[in-house]
Each structure stands twice: as C-alpha cells, then as structure tokens.
Amino acid sequence: MPAAERDAILDQVESLLVATADYGDAALDGCVQQVLAELRRRLRMDVVFVSKFENGQRVFKLVDTAPGRDVIRAGQGDPLEQSWCHHIVNGRLPGLMKDAQPYRVSGAAPATPLEIGTHLSVPVVLKDGRVFGTLCAFAFYVDNDVSLQDVWRLRAVADLIAQRIEPK
Numbered sequence: 001m002p003a004a005e006r007d008a009i010l011d012q013v014e015s016l017l018v019a020t021a022d023y024g025d026a027a028l029d030g031c032v033q034q035v036l037a038e039l040r041r042r043l044r045m046d047v048v049f050v051s052k053f054e055n056g057q058r059v060f061k062l063v064d065t066a067p068g069r070d071v072i073r074a075g076q077g078d079p080l081e082q083s084w085c086h087h088i089v090n091g092r093l094p095g096l097m098k099d100a101q102p103y104r105v106s107g108a109a110p111a112t113p114l115e116i117g118t119h120l121s122v123p124v125v126l127k128d129g130r131v132f133g134t135l136c137a138f139a140f141y142v143d144n145d146v147s148l149q150d151v152w153r154l155r156a157v158a159d160l161i162a163q164r165i166e167p168k
Helices: 003-017 032-041 084-089 101-106 147-164
Strands: 049-055 057-065 075-080 119-125 131-139
Touching: 003 057, 032 057, 032 131, 032 147, 049 084, 057 131, 084 119, 084 131, 119 147, 131 147
Parallel strands: none
Antiparallel strands: 049 057, 049 131, 057 075, 119 131
16 A cells, blocks of 8 residues: 555544544544544454553453454453563564564464464553553454554554543
C-alpha cells in the first residue's frame, strides 16, 4: 500500500478519536472500534486489538477481526507473563515481526494456540508513563510488505487512544 494511503489512516483515526469528548476506559467504544476495523483493513491483518494490563492479566478490551477469523473476543484474557504483548513492552520481543515463526520455534515468544505469521505491537502509554496495555495487529500469514513505518503508524494510533483514555 502506498505511503500516502497509509498516512490517510492517521487522518481518519484522528478525526474519529477527536470527534467525541468521552474519556476513560469507557471511551474505548464504538469510535475506537471503527478505528481498529480501518487499521485491520488497511494493514491487511487478520486481527487488531487493544489490550489492557490489569491484575496480572492481559485483557482484550476491543477486538476487530477479519470475517471468519474471530479467534479472540473482547473481555477474554490470559496471564500477562504468557502474552506476547508483555514481552514486547518489556523489550524481550520486537514490535515488528514480519515472520513470527523463528520467535515461536526458538521459544522467545510464549506458546500460543494461534499460528501467527506477522505480528505488530506497540504499548499504549498514558501521560504519566504507565503502560495501559498494547495496540496489536497480526496476520496468520507472513506479510513481507509490513515495515517499521507500519509500526510508527500503530504508535501514532496508540498515542491517540491513550489520549482518549485519559482526561486532558
């Protein structure tokens, strides 16, 4: 996808997230759900989600999946230490894995029942520096066209989501 088209994602995301004045966990609503759907579609991923780290768990707050790919749902969770999200936030895994297979095979990535091909993830960081959770996107196939620019776009969206979670 051309860079100009991908940058249009950020314009659309910003307009959606700035459109309403709700804040807090409740602000992770239909507006952000639309953002996730657009990200998933434009980045050609199978799943995009926002997670929250709470009480030693990674909890999926919002999830958007491609048709027939509903492998996780909002409200589900798992132990934080067993999540790729936690390992990425702590620097044990990279935020961009074009091909996740070597990380799975080597044991660097915690075992998962999902056969993830490509994985992108960035932390959602609040103003005070606390990590709320992550914004992640993954595909069940290897997408050699993803790049650090896609991670930067995800980072920009995660920053906008963080602003939406916290009052100004």
